[in-house]
Amino acid sequence: MCKIIYMKSDLHIVKIGGNVINDEVALTSFLKDFASIKGLKILVHGGGKKASEMAEKIGLTPRMKNGRRITDAANLEVVIMVYAGLLNKNITAKLQEQNCNAIGLSGADANSIKAHKRIVKDIDYGFAGDVDKVNDTALKVFLENSLTPVFCAITHDKNGQLLNTNADTIASEIAASLASSYNVHLVYCFEKNGVLKDINDDDSVIEDINSKSYKELKQKNIIADGMLPKLENCFYALHKGVKKIIIGNPSVIVTKDQKYTSLTV
Amino acid sequence: MCKIIYMKSDLHIVKIGGNVINDEVALTSFLKDFASIKGLKILVHGGGKKASEMAEKIGLTPRMKNGRRITDAANLEVVIMVYAGLLNKNITAKLQEQNCNAIGLSGADANSIKAHKRIVKDIDYGFAGDVDKVNDTALKVFLENSLTPVFCAITHDKNGQLLNTNADTIASEIAASLASSYNVHLVYCFEKNGVLKDINDDDSVIEDINSKSYKELKQKNIIADGMLPKLENCFYALHKGVKKIIIGNPSVIVTKDQKYTSLTV
Numbered sequence: 025m026c027k028i029i030y031m032k033s034d035l036h037i038v039k040i041g042g043n044v045i046n047d048e049v050a051l052t053s054f055l056k057d058f059a060s061i062k063g064l065k066i067l068v069h070g071g072g073k074k075a076s077e078m079a080e081k082i083g084l085t086p087r088m089k090n091g092r093r094i095t096d097a098a099n100l101e102v103v104i105m106v107y108a109g110l111l112n113k114n115i116t117a118k119l120q121e122q123n124c125n126a127i128g129l130s131g132a133d134a135n136s137i138k139a140h141k142r143i144v145k146d147i148d149y150g151f152a153g154d155v156d157k158v159n160d161t162a163l164k165v166f167l168e169n170s171l172t173p174v175f176c177a178i179t180h181d182k183n184g185q186l187l188n189t190n191a192d193t194i195a196s197e198i199a200a201s202l203a204s205s206y207n208v209h210l211v212y213c214f215e216k217n218g219v220l221k222d223i224n225d226d227d228s229v230i231e232d233i234n235s236k237s238y239k240e241l242k243q244k245n246i247i248a249d250g251m252l253p254k255l256e257n258c259f260y261a262l263h264k265g266v267k268k269i270i271i272g273n274p275s276v277i278v279t280k281d282q283k284y285t286s287l288t289v
Numbered sequence: 290m291c292k293i294i295y296m297k298s299d300l301h302i303v304k305i306g307g308n309v310i311n312d313e314v315a316l317t318s319f320l321k322d323f324a325s326i327k328g329l330k331i332l333v334h335g336g337g338k339k340a341s342e343m344a345e346k347i348g349l350t351p352r353m354k355n356g357r358r359i360t361d362a363a364n365l366e367v368v369i370m371v372y373a374g375l376l377n378k379n380i381t382a383k384l385q386e387q388n389c390n391a392i393g394l395s396g397a398d399a400n401s402i403k404a405h406k407r408i409v410k411d412i413d414y415g416f417a418g419d420v421d422k423v424n425d426t427a428l429k430v431f432l433e434n435s436l437t438p439v440f441c442a443i444t445h446d447k448n449g450q451l452l453n454t455n456a457d458t459i460a461s462e463i464a465a466s467l468a469s470s471y472n473v474h475l476v477y478c479f480e481k482n483g484v485l486k487d488i489n490d491d492d493s494v495i496e497d498i499n500s501k502s503y504k505e506l507k508q509k510n511i512i513a514d515g516m517l518p519k520l521e522n523c524f525y526a527l528h529k530g531v532k533k534i535i536i537g538n539p540s541v542i543v544t545k546d547q548k549y550t551s552l553t554v
Contacts, residue, residue, distance in 0.1 A: 078347075078370075081346075081347045081348075082343075082346045082347055083346075101375060104374050104375050104378055104379070105343075105370035105371060105374040105375045106370060106374070107374070108373070108374045108377075108378045109369050109370040109371070109372070109373045109374020109375065109377075109378075110366060110369050110370050110374065112373075112374075113369055113373045113374075113395050113397055113398075113443065113451055114369070114451065116395070116397045116398055116445075117397040117445040117449050117450065117451050118449045120397055120400050120445060120447055120449070121447065121448050121449035125399060125400060126397075126398070126399075127394075127398045127399045128395070128397070128398050129392075129398075130378050130381070130393070132378055132381045132382040132385055132391075132393070133378075133381055133391070133392045133393050133394075134390060134391075134392045134436055135385050135390060162436075165430070165434045169430045171399055171427075178378065180381075180382040180385060182385055182386065183386050184382050184383045184385070184386035185382065186378055186379065186382050
């Protein structure tokens with residue numbers, strides 16, 4: 025009997041945050057490294073401080089609650105302009121320069137990420153979107169045609185409304201949706217070397233975390249605040265079939281010489 | 290002998306200008322009509338007054354010369370934000386609402402339109418881009434996967450630089466590049482009913498123009514000013530193999546009950 029075994033291709037999904045985006049030199053260097061990753065890849069980028077700067081320039085006051093932006097209609101216009109326009113297209117053009125065939129996308133494009141406006145409980149986050157579904161069929165069309173999707177953190181509700189969505193969540197939702205089709209390597213890049221035991225000691229990286237040790241780290245309050253939603257996103261993706269997730273500084277995508285955090289289910 | 294005849298598919302390429310974009314009700318109505326076009330289609334949109342409004346809000350003075358925008362670095366940021374961000378993503382989301390599987394694109398995305406910074410002769414237009422090449426391979430991937438490309442008037446130079454490009458030109462260059470693969474129907478929608486004999490009489494539509502009559506109309510100064518570059522773009526596309534071009538008000542894409550101008554080579 026003949027058995028055909030389909031080997032899954034590797035797919036790297038990398039998320040970069042604001043600190044890289046805010047620094048022109050660091051961004052250019054990161055994009056060179058990202059372009060050098062062989063094979064299939066997807067980039068997800070956060071917003072950086074440019075949206076707040078632009079909002080202030082046009083006389084708006086950015087409002088935050090629990091580290092998340094309150095997106096009223098005027099601020100929504102600003103984040104669409106900055107995330108989906110300025111940042112997304114500049115990143116795409118810079119990747120094209122590096123011969124990486126990037127395609128900049130919001131969730132509205134090719135209906136790639138459908139979301140709904142966050143339901144008001146204690147806080148009204150305005151036009152904030154919680155993801156319903158990633159259109160893996162559309163993403164596969166791009167990947168199989170050697171395109172590299174570059175996602176900004178804007179989604180839509182399929183009823184004509186654009187929504188501001190957390191970029192960490194977008195990365196984990198994309199990873200989860202593609203885990204059955206590819207060997208997904210999900211990497212979260214940020215300004216630290218990984219998840220730290222002591223927030224003031226960049227060398228105190230917790231090198232391995234799994235579901236069990238995560239529970240303990242939470243109970244002991246070693247992992248808290250802004251790191252919690254990031255790790256919740258990670259374990260969501262791991263439970264959906266992503267094999268391994270790395271959290272580290274941007275150089276982790278090309279070298280494993282430095283410390284970083286590795287997450288498994 | 291058996292001969293296989295490949296039938297070309299129809300492809301509608303529609304360009305809408307600023308006046309439709311500036312009017313929320315007119316835009317929504319137009320997008321419903323556009324979504325109802327059966328088969329393959331591409332939308333190209335201009336900028337409207339939103340970019341100038343935004344530039345003024347952040348303290349920039351928009352500069353024009355011969356009806357064209359002078360795009361310095363600060364104004365380039367604004368047009369990228371407004372054209373590729375705000376307008377392009379809102380149009381895409383509204384088409385998705387109409388079950389048209391739109392994908393918003395700049396020329397940097399999928400390297401779809403490569404341009405070069407306009408060479409300075411008498412006037413320095415700044416970061417204005419003149420088109421070198423439309424990537425018809427990328428466009429065919431989108432069309433053959435039932436996606437509807439929605440182009441804003443931003444291109445790139447493949448060296449990391451985004452450029453502001455005339456939307457009429459983008460429409461004609463896309464039409465020209467796809468004329469050998471599809472039966473291209475190119476439609477320019479604007480605020481008038483067509484090319485007018487008398488600019489003050491909206492009923493004085495010149496219903497048919499070909500290369501010969503165009504020459505005469507120019508000599509008699511009946512066609513002049515802003516209409517000249519539009520028609521130059523049209524005849525460029527016609528000479529590149531586009532069979533017919535229509536110029537008219539936005540309703541022309543769904544009904545031929547009113548007058549409009551039809552251009553042939």
